[in-house]
Amino acid sequence: MTWNWLGWLLWIAAVAFLCYVIHYIRVKQLMLIAKTGKRYQGSLVVRYIILLVIALAWLWGMCYLSFFRTVDYHNQSEVSTSVKYQALQLTEIKDDYYYVKVNRSDSGKRPVVSYTYWATNNNKYMTNSRFGSIADSSHYLSTEAAVYPWNRKALAKEDQRTNHAFAAVMTIRYKNTLLNGLGCRIHHVAEQYTLIRVPASNLIYQK
Numbered sequence: 319m320t321w322n323w324l325g326w327l328l329w330i331a332a333v334a335f336l337c338y339v340i341h342y343i344r345v346k347q348l349m350l351i352a353k354t355g356k357r358y359q360g361s362l363v364v365r366y367i368i369l370l371v372i373a374l375a376w377l378w379g380m381c382y383l384s385f386f387r388t389v390d391y392h393n394q395s396e397v398s399t400s401v402k403y404q405a406l407q408l409t410e411i412k413d414d415y416y417y418v419k420v421n422r423s424d425s426g427k428r429p430v431v432s433y434t435y436w437a438t439n440n441n442k443y444m445t446n447s448r449f450g451s452i453a454d455s456s457h458y459l460s461t462e463a464a465v466y467p468w469n470r471k472a473l474a475k476e477d478q479r480t481n482h483a484f485a486a487v488m489t490i491r492y493k494n495t496l497l498n499g500l501g502c503r504i505h506h507v508a509e510q511y512t513l514i515r516v517p518a519s520n521l522i523y524q525k
Contacts, residue, residue, distance in 0.1 A: 336377060346362055387497075418434065422524060433452065433514055449511050453516070486512070487510065488513070489507060492505065
């Protein structure tokens with residue numbers, strides 16, 4: 319049992335309350351017109367405004383908790399992280415070899431669109447450049463990837479084991495907490511990031 323049930327219950331209640339408020343306003347207006355022939359009554363308008371503010375604030379609160387609330391990925395009380403390591407495999411092209419193929423764009427804010435690499439299990443993988451980066455210097459961690467909560471000792475060990483040619487895929491999931499449950503986020507993937515390590519830049523094929 320997770321706290322997601324509470325989030326779903328509050329979502330259903332928030333939508334139902336908004337529908338009730340709209341129905342209430344419509345019925346009251348029809349009754350006002352039928353009884354008095356008027357379309358406006360100050361006390362009713364104030365009541366409408368209060369009910370609408372409550373309904374919209376409730377919906378906005380649920381939207382914030384579900385879609386807009388940011389979570390610190392280093393906060394292990396909020397998220398759990400797991401890392402899958404894959405040794406890279408050299409690929410031949412035009413009498414040359416490479417570990418990673420970089421797909422570039424002719425336009426747009428991001429010059430690099432994606433990275434494609436092959437693991438030693440003969441499977442091909444691709445990652446978006448927004449959620450992946452390459453470390454091709456003397457260090458096993460790229461500047462972009464350094465903001466994530468890596469186990470650096472494990473990265474260093476993998477770097478030595480694979481002769482500086484591996485991919486580390488970090489998956490960050492929301493934990494079973496009350497706040498995550500209110501946003502119906504529990505066990506959902508918060509983010510997945512791929513760090514690709516190659517020994518040198520000349521082992522990157524740029525298309």
